[in-house]
Amino acid sequence: MPLKFVNKSCTGCRLCELICSATHFGEFAPTRARIRVNNNPLEGKSAVMACFSCPKAPCIVACPREAISRVGARQPLTIDLQKCDGCGGNPACVPACPYGAMYFDLVTQKALACDLCGGDPQCVKYCYSHAVSLAGVEITD
Amino acid sequence: MGQKNCYAGKVLRVDLTTGTVLTEPLNESWARDFIGGKGLGFRYLFELLPPHTDPLSPDNVLIIFTGALAGTCVATTARTVVCTRSPATGTILDSYVGGAFALQLKLAGYDGIIITGKAPQPTALLIQDERVELRDATPVWGRGIWETDGWMKEQAGDNDLVTLSIGPAGEHLVPFACLTSEAYRQAGRGGAGAVFGSKNLKSVGARGTGAVHVPDMRSFLALYEEILRTNLLTEANLWANATGTPMIVDLSQGAGLLPTRGFSQGVFEGAGGINSDAIQARKRASRACATCPLACGQFTHSASGPMEGPEYETLGMGGSNCAMSDLDAVTAFNRLCDNLGLDTISTGNVLGLAMLMAEEGIHDFGVHFGDVEEYLDATESIAYRRGVGEELSKGARYLARTYGAEHLVMENKGLEFPAYDPRGSYGMALAYCTSDRGGCHMRAWTVANDAFAGADPFTLEGRAEMTMALQNFNSVKWTGIFCDFWAIDAATLTKLLAAGTGQPYTEADIYKIGERIWNLARIFNVREGFRRKDDVPPPAIFDRPLPEGAAAGKNFTREEYEAALSEYYRLRGWDEEGIPTPEKLAELGIPYSIFRAP
Ligand code: SF4
Ligand code: SF4
Ligand code: SF4
Numbered sequence: 188m189p190l191k192f193v194n195k196s197c198t199g200c201r202l203c204e205l206i207c208s209a210t211h212f213g214e215f216a217p218t219r220a221r222i223r224v225n226n227n228p229l230e231g232k233s234a235v236m237a238c239f240s241c242p243k244a245p246c247i248v249a250c251p252r253e254a255i256s257r258v259g260a261r262q263p264l265t266i267d268l269q270k271c272d273g274c275g276g277n278p279a280c281v282p283a284c285p286y287g288a289m290y291f292d293l294v295t296q297k298a299l300a301c302d303l304c305g306g307d308p309q310c311v312k313y314c315y316s317h318a319v320s321l322a323g324v325e326i327t328d
Numbered sequence: 329m330g331q332k333n334c335y336a337g338k339v340l341r342v343d344l345t346t347g348t349v350l351t352e353p354l355n356e357s358w359a360r361d362f363i364g365g366k367g368l369g370f371r372y373l374f375e376l377l378p379p380h381t382d383p384l385s386p387d388n389v390l391i392i393f394t395g396a397l398a399g400t401c402v403a404t405t406a407r408t409v410v411c412t413r414s415p416a417t418g419t420i421l422d423s424y425v426g427g428a429f430a431l432q433l434k435l436a437g438y439d440g441i442i443i444t445g446k447a448p449q450p451t452a453l454l455i456q457d458e459r460v461e462l463r464d465a466t467p468v469w470g471r472g473i474w475e476t477d478g479w480m481k482e483q484a485g486d487n488d489l490v491t492l493s494i495g496p497a498g499e500h501l502v503p504f505a506c507l508t509s510e511a512y513r514q515a516g517r518g519g520a521g522a523v524f525g526s527k528n529l530k531s532v533g534a535r536g537t538g539a540v541h542v543p544d545m546r547s548f549l550a551l552y553e554e555i556l557r558t559n560l561l562t563e564a565n566l567w568a569n570a571t572g573t574p575m576i577v578d579l580s581q582g583a584g585l586l587p588t589r590g591f592s593q594g595v596f597e598g599a600g601g602i603n604s605d606a607i608q609a610r611k612r613a614s615r616a617c618a619t620c621p622l623a624c625g626q627f628t629h630s631a632s633g634p635m636e637g638p639e640y641e642t643l644g645m646g647g648s649n650c651a652m653s654d655l656d657a658v659t660a661f662n663r664l665c666d667n668l669g670l671d672t673i674s675t676g677n678v679l680g681l682a683m684l685m686a687e688e689g690i691h692d693f694g695v696h697f698g699d700v701e702e703y704l705d706a707t708e709s710i711a712y713r714r715g716v717g718e719e720l721s722k723g724a725r726y727l728a729r730t731y732g733a734e735h736l737v738m739e740n741k742g743l744e745f746p747a748y749d750p751r752g753s754y755g756m757a758l759a760y761c762t763s764d765r766g767g768c769h770m771r772a773w774t775v776a777n778d779a780f781a782g783a784d785p786f787t788l789e790g791r792a793e794m795t796m797a798l799q800n801f802n803s804v805k806w807t808g809i810f811c812d813f814w815a816i817d818a819a820t821l822t823k824l825l826a827a828g829t830g831q832p833y834t835e836a837d838i839y840k841i842g843e844r845i846w847n848l849a850r851i852f853n854v855r856e857g858f859r860r861k862d863d864v865p866p867p868a869i870f871d872r873p874l875p876e877g878a879a880a881g882k883n884f885t886r887e888e889y890e891a892a893l894s895e896y897y898r899l900r901g902w903d904e905e906g907i908p909t910p911e912k913l914a915e916l917g918i919p920y921s922i923f924r925a926p
Contacts, residue, residue, distance in 0.1 A: 216538065
């Protein structure tokens with residue numbers, strides 16, 4: 188089950204970014220998160236996005252090293268870090284994603300996409316306003 | 329430092345006169361003794377600011393500090409503190425703003441910024457990781473804060489840049505000019521905006537792409553997850569999520585201490601127009617500071633436009649205190665203040681006083697209770713110090729002394745009282761008047777323990793001790809920098825600070841650090857000449873009981889107050905003039921040598 192986003196519930200707190208980077212890299216580094224928040228405080232709006240394993244997955248096709256795969260439609264991506272060489276700093280997969288959900292880790296120089304935390308998505312657990320949730324899973328408090 | 333604990337380990341030093349920018353290591357021994365936020369900000373200020381420095385001179389020092397836990401996932405800790413000598417009071421000043429500035433500054437690699445001197449022309453400080461630049465801000469000098477913030481983001485080429493900016497009020501050195509961040513959040517009280525203005529500093533922007541570390545991420549997250557569930561997302565705090573501060577309007581009204589018509593009344597017949605229900609009817613979204621699940625910001629759309637707020641203090645001081653019963657009017661006032669860079673509390677207090685002076689036939693500044701047009705015009709005039717605004721911009725204490733309204737004014741040390749009338753909760757008199765930055769409710773919000781909790785608010789008994797304990801605890805809480813709206817206990821606070829800094833703090837250490845910070849602030853103020861005579865409420869508290877409501881006819885005598893003040897000094901280990909004794913300072917590890925009494 189992929190992630191689902193409700194922008195109007197997003198408060199702009201960036202906790203998802205902090206938690207995502209902390210659980211994957213052991214440091215609080217929003218620019219290494221696999222989920223990103225776009226804030227507009229003046230208008231009181233936020234938008235949150237991460238890879239939700241979209242039906243067509245153009246990122247997979249775009250990768251010249253065949254580093255990106257998934258076991259089935261709507262299953263989380265796997266990025267093979269042996270194969271991914273970051274396209275020499277100019278990754279093909281990042282602009283290929285129509286949703287702006289593929290990122291580039293400046294530290295490792297490799298692509299970065301949501302892996303659903305191996306099935307226990309931490310951002311979902313920490314997002315108190317349920318702006319990010321698992322599609323098809325009912326929200327209970 | 330830097331990799332093993334939550335500190336960035338570096339401090340930026342900016343000399344605006346020469347245009348030089350340097351980085352220096354964070355003083356580790358001070359970090360241990362003062363942790364961060366208020367504590368470290370005050371310690372640096374005390375070291376760098378010579379006594380009797382004119383707050384608006386180039387010699388005043390501006391310290392912008394993060395809390396120790398900024399940049400971690402711990403809720404509410406992305407707050408920023410601005411420390412300086414206040415142009416409103418002449419006291420030490422620590423002014424807080426929520427949002428994400430501290431998160432970005434820490435991710436850029438700095439625990440704080442020390443700013444000295446005066447730039448030769450309008451200037452902006454742009455911090456993007458190790459790239460730190462001073463830019464000519466002439467294009468936005470004279471402009472509102474919202475436009476300035478957009479301009480800064482353009483200059484940085486980065487929409488995630490977060491700024492602290494001043495508007496025309498700061499440029500014109502209004503002593504209650506504030507800093508605004510993320511459009512609707514303010515370092516409101518005490519005039520930090522005027523200090524920016526006096527240095528030709530229009531804006532400071534920060535954006536970081538680095539990382540913040542803790543000694544052991546796995547145990548840190550495990551600890552935090554537990555605390556989040558059992559300590560933060562609980563009934564004690566979730567009111568902030570549901571309604572935010574506007575719900576205090578009805579509480580204050582019920583307790584008869586809602587400042588109304590220039591503090592001449594404690595209940596407002598129009599409260600229904602500006603209370604939580606009125607806010608909820610216009611609410612479109614919940615907004616949060618970085619890391620905070622409470623999301624207390626009530627984003628509203630009213631006839632005057634969209635905004636995050638108004639918050640309780642604005643509803644009280646700009647609403648009932650000016651006899652404004654229409655939320656659209658108060659929202660218009662709030663938007664003006666946020667964009668022009670005025671503290672809504674002081675502005676509302678000053679306007680309410682001016683309106684009362686007109687009603688009492690003392691002086692007519694052309695503002696009258698309930699007249700929306702005059703109220704909004706005057707707010708703008710204050711920011712630009714033009715027309716009637718020139719006099720009003722000098723603050724409530726000046727108006728009272730100059731025009732003969734000392735029997736009406738509500739301030740301490742030149743800082744206008746916020747929206748809790750001490751005649752409805754006596755402890756607040758002690759809280760306001762012993763506050764380190766003048767009439768402020770945040771250091772000891774005793775009203776929450778009596779009038780809002782069903783206990784007797786009409787007594788000073790035990791209030792000296794309560795005030796002292798709250799002041800000490802909040803001082804250390806603001807090293808985090810934790811927000812008031814998280815009713816965190818000492819044990820939890822200790823655990824989180826220890827887990828982040830890697831210092832083996834005990835609860836006893838934490839209490840002591842709070843007391844240390846409070847005493848450091850006091851010797852700063854004593855050095856500037858503040859004494860017992862400055863720690864007393866204005867005459868109206870004693871002489872003019874409220875006419876109606878739950879606090880009708882209630883007041884206490886000067887003798888009763890002086891007795892409570894003596895008790896407070898005694899409990900603190902200060903002498904009868906309110907000067908910390910050498911023994912007390914020694915006990916707290918503050919070297920007596922840094923305290924050169926005038
Ligand atoms: S944690 Fe939730 S509310 Fe906060 S920024 Fe992320 S998606 Fe938005
Ligand atoms: S990264 Fe973008 S393109 Fe690739 S599967 Fe995820 S959403 Fe689709
Ligand atoms: S599910 Fe896990 S990997 Fe995906 S965005 Fe959320 S925290 Fe990051």
